[in-house]
Amino acid sequence: MVFADLFFIYVFLPLCLICYGLAKKLSTKNIVLIVFSLIFYAWGEPLWILLLLFSSFFNWFIGILIGKFRDTPRAKLAVGGGILVDILLLLIFKYSAFIVENLNAVSGAAIPVPQITLPIGISFYTFQAISYILDCYWETVDVQPKYHKFLLYLSLFPQLIAGPIVRYSVVEQEIDNRSVNATDLCEGALRVILGLAKKVIIANNLWSIVNTFFGKDITGLSVLGTWYTIIVYSLYVYFDFSGYSDIAIGLGRMFGFHFDENFRHPFACTTIAEFWQRWHISLGSFFRDYLLYVPFFGKPRKYFGLFLVWFCTGLWHGAAWNFILWGLYYGCFMLFEQKMGKKRMKKWPIVWKHVYTKLVIILGFGIFYFEDLGQLGQFFLNITGISMIANGAPFTDPMTFSSLRNNIFLILFAILVSLPVLPKIKSYFLESKNDTVYTIGRVGSVAVCMVLLAVVSVLLVDTTNNVFLYFRF
Structure with missing residues (x-):
């Protein structure tokens, strides 16, 4: 189910x-x-x-x-x-x-x-x-x-x-x-509805874009089309998985259980280490607390321990070489940041920090997506523009512009929701000492969730692709 x-x-x-x-x-x-x-x-x-x-x-x-x-x-x-x-x-x-x-x-x-x-x-x-x-x-x-x-x-x-x-x-x-009180039921239900909206309204529509471009051989895909699709795929994975986590946490609350958060706006990170402190938190903390606890991984072998953790992280996600490569890929950047040191990285301009982390994350999702290593290689040829020389692939194409034009509001909305903007707006209303502002926030939250539930219900009538990505892991 x-x-x-x-x-x-x-x-x-x-x-x-x-x-x-x-x-x-x-x-x-x-x-x-x-x-x-x-x-x-x-x-x-x-x-x-x-x-x-x-x-x-x-x-x-x-x-x-x-x-x-x-x-x-x-x-x-x-x-x-x-x-x-x-x-x-x-x-x-x-x-x-x-x-x-x-x-x-x-x-x-x-x-x-x-x-x-x-x-x-x-x-x-x-x-x-x-x-x-x-x-x-x-x-x-x-x-x-x-x-x-x-x-x-x-x-x-x-x-x-x-x-x-x-x-x-x-x-x-x-x-x-x-025990479960009215607040638990209400807050839990609202969290469930938000998770459903992430999945059905945002993730499913993002997946349609990804499947249009990556659901076939990408040899002839343009450079811009490849960049466009992998960015959309990165957003898709976040909304699909964090949506499930929201539903799980909300359901737990409705029955009196308080699960830990699993996502904390990971795309707002400025280092890869911070990304993994915000992304799939329960998996990262599992490996940190249980695998690295083993005394075998003392200081002389900390790098071996580091790569073992990331090898296991990749392998946990699936029985395919691309997942192993994906884990080791992140292991390399974690090692790079350890060598750089926090003090050095703090001196980087904030813009460069965001460019660095987003590039690493987006390229990482390319490794995550393509289980076929031949297609994975083609992905990197496309993304770097080498495919323009190797097989005459175009830099851009009409289909990419058409898709971007038709989905620009969905993508911009997804980016906005993925960042800690809406929670700050919510906090402004719900933490206000002004009774009027608080009431507007409370009533507004319920009203928005009711509208979202109605939209989700309508979409589910004709939607069949509702299996969450992480079901296969």
Whole structure:
């Protein structure tokens, strides 16, 4: 099931809220959420619910073993075994075809390539399970003695499919002690509507532009057309993924859970390090806190540790070489900025900082998009203008100008929304001590969201492309 769907918005979610509200005890409310979460996950592919249940039970049991054998070698064995099994599940279900294809290419063998459908959300809930195991071992959270409560944590439908990667410590207290008031319901619903608007109104329309230009061989695409499309694609990825995160955070709020933010206007950054402090925050913090914690990566090997993190970041996004290259690409710029030092970079003119970061980010999304390495190479020929010499590609073309003319307001609006402009306007009204200004802000926010919901609903009637990009990760 997907969030950007009329059935979810007007049937599944209201029914879940009604059942949740009718339940008197928190324990019953938790059961309601578990049942609806499992239905949500099983809606499209019922078979993979067995994998989710296995993963949840296995990792819960590992936690029990860690608590039972605390401060003994058996606890370390449990941690190692648990993480190994989790990684093996990822290797089997996400990377087995990629591994076999490359083995065949290198060795000349003819090993049959496994045809395994990727279980939705496996990268997200597996990382959550690993973080729980390590946190139990480090004693930063208490071992959860009851399986159904751990199942609730791992299967909670707002964040199950595409994150954010919610750590157990974030919801540990709220599993046993939370309440929902009118403010939670209202603020959560408004956040959900904003996320839906990002996806349905902005991201889907941006994708139509991208698919028009990049949905075919780009050998003959003009230089300007390539730049235009990759900029639009960069905006698309942001609105698609941050829209999902907004919906997840809003839904969590409606049920009494407070998830951490996953995006903080990343395109406003002035360094690449800052970009990754604002983009997919839950993934970056996972690698920072869990992978770099390993004592093996001391100061003498910090650069190896840095590139390992970015290799894993790329590989996490997909079983293809372009994702690995994308991760290492960012690793190079992170190393560059470390070598430059914060003091030197602060001396750069602000305009140059923005030019530098936006160029790196935009070119990075080119690597992210093209899984076909031949097309990726052509992308760089186009973007640099070399294609004009190599195969006579034009600098510009009528189709690019026509598309830009037809979509200029959409693109400018997307750029505006991607920057921290609207939140400042909202803060001006909602944080005002003037009652009139505050009332205008509050009523205006609700009115805008109602209009957005109406527009989203109309668009969803005839729209089929509502799957979020990060579902495949």
